[in-house]
Amino acid sequence: MHYKKFGNYFEYLDALYKYLKTFFQKSNPMIDMNTILDTIDDEFEENWLQGKLIGWEDYIKQLRNVANVKNNNEGMIVIIRKII
Secondary structure, three states: OOOHHHHHHHHHHHHHHHHHHHHHHHHOOOOOHHHHHHHHHHHHHHHHHOOOOOOOHHHHHHHHHHHOOOOOHHHHHHHHHHHO
């Protein structure tokens, strides 16, 4: 897979994320955004390790084939983070 062609899209997503994060922080100044994001990350990783992310089964299989990672979900998380 060639990720260079997705560069503009990833830049767009990053800008959108930063905008929405800033908007949320300004409109909810009493809420700790870092705690919310940490909770979301923890929930995602737990669901990923347990294979509970609906719709991602085929993608997980592809990652295992590409990375030769068999039954090592920790390794797949590292690979995905490097892609993103």
